[in-house]
Amino acid sequence: MTIFPCRRCGGVPEITCFPDKDMRTMAVIRHECSNGRRYFQRFADCDEVEARDGVIYRWNEENARDNPAWWPERYDYLHTTCKTAREAPE
Numbered sequence: 001m002t003i004f005p006c007r008r009c010g011g012v013p014e015i016t017c018f019p020d021k022d023m024r025t026m027a028v029i030r031h032e033c034s035n036g037r038r039y040f041q042r043f044a045d046c047d048e049v050e051a052r053d054g055v056i057y058r059w060n061e062e063n064a065r066d067n068p069a070w071w072p073e074r075y076d077y078l079h080t081t082c083k084t085a086r087e088a089p090e
Contacts (some may be wrong), residue, residue, distance in 0.1 A: 001056045001073055004064035009034040015055060017048050027051035029059050053077065 005012045013031035020026040025048045029041040041062075043054035057077050064070035 001053050001077065002060075002070075003056045004060050004067060004070060006031060006033060006039070007063045008037075013039075013059070015052055017051060020044055025051040027055040029055050 003012060003015070011031065011034065013029045016028045016030070018026055018028075022044075024044045024046060026042060026044045027048070029039070031039040033039060041055050041058045043051055043058060045051040045054055057074070060070050060074070
């Protein structure tokens, strides 16, 4: 998934992944904007790929919501997530 730049300064943040206390994978975005503010997003999931996609989705929703280039990826992510939740075995 593409990570879009910060809408305030244009910088692209780094993503860090590590196991949390419940042994899930935690993905974190920490961004120090050139305007002096710090931005922080985190997302935990079963594996690293899904955690990275989740945190990138949250970052992009905040920073690229008005960018038409984000909309197809947003649709694909939400469509896949909803479809997976519906098809999950009980």
